[in-house]
Amino acid sequence: MARVNEPFEGVIMYRRDYRERDLLVKILTDKRGPLMFFVRGAKRRGFRMAADILPFTYGTYVGLLADDGLSYIVSAQETHQMRGIGKDLNRNAYATYLLELVDQAFEEGVAMGGWFQQVMAALKLIDAGRDPQVIVNVMEVQLLNRFGVAPIWTRCVVCGRSDLPLDYSETQGGMLCINHFNEDEYRLHLSPKVTAYLRLFATLNLAQVDRVNVALATKRQLKRALDKIYDDQVGLRLKSKRFIHEMDSWTSRLQNSRQTSVSDDEKSP
Ligand SMILES: [Zn+2]
Numbered sequence: 001m002a003r004v005n006e007p008f009e010g011v012i013m014y015r016r017d018y019r020e021r022d023l024l025v026k027i028l029t030d031k032r033g034p035l036m037f038f039v040r041g042a043k044r045r046g047f048r049m050a051a052d053i054l055p056f057t058y059g060t061y062v063g064l065l066a067d068d069g070l071s072y073i074v075s076a077q078e079t080h081q082m083r084g085i086g087k088d089l090n091r092n093a094y095a096t097y098l099l100e101l102v103d104q105a106f107e108e109g110v111a112m113g114g115w116f117q118q119v120m121a122a123l124k125l126i127d128a129g130r131d132p133q134v135i136v137n138v139m140e141v142q143l144l145n146r147f148g149v150a151p152i153w154t155r156c157v158v159c160g161r162s163d164l165p166l167d168y169s170e171t172q173g174g175m176l177c178i179n180h181f182n183e184d185e186y187r188l189h190l191s192p193k194v195t196a197y198l199r200l201f202a203t204l205n206l207a208q209v210d211r212v213n214v215a216l217a218t219k220r221q222l223k224r225a226l227d228k229i230y231d232d233q234v235g236l237r238l239k240s241k242r243f244i245h246e247m248d249s250w251t252s253r254l255q256n257s258r259q260t261s262v263s264d265d266e267k268s269p
Helices: 089-105 115-127 132-146 178-183 193-204 216-234 239-264
Strands: 006-018 024-027 033-039 056-066 071-081 152-156 165-167 173-177
Touching: 006 089, 006 173, 024 115, 024 178, 033 216, 089 115, 089 132, 115 132, 132 193, 132 216, 152 239, 165 178, 165 193, 173 178, 193 216
Parallel strands: 033 071, 152 173
Antiparallel strands: 006 024, 006 056, 024 033, 056 071, 165 173
């Protein structure tokens, strides 16, 4: 097959040192999914594509998309940096986790169809300051299918009813209606609001989303449910996810210590 350079859309996922002056850059591409690129001289001072290959930069690149071995970029046509993600620790943590999840969910070098646009829409919403947890929860629900877990969100898996309160059962692989809650004593005990969101998320096109406004208590339950499903049913343990957990525990410790100092001067540390 002829080796020709071609334009493609992509977003920089991560980069890794390679030899003294070069970098390996993983790019999520529209044409071949996640793909590793060799970028010669990328660590030299004044490298002309330095800004184009920073993490969370996206745009149109030109290069060789190799069937086997490393791919190359020869130029960047028009790129933009997601500065909103770059400057905010929380957005950064969720966007990093999302890309790590996507890297696991899709085979290197294989086109990912409409998924590319959906991932880009998710990143752009996070970049624009929409609630990153909720955006990532939407993607987590949808990506379950890629990991071979295809929960039935819309109706009871036993009787098919969708008009009664539902709850999620991991062992049953989907929702149970209130008449069949006894099928699983370990069902997740989700509120009706949370099950409604999970149903919505399963088919939500993020390109059409503008506002995101989910109450804190609902967000906590969504997170608990999806973390549990990913732990138990998918079995993924990602470093970026652990970081989000750590970040959450710092935040709650910080909030607790603030509350103590406001309510109880004598005993505060
Ligand atoms: Zn039922």
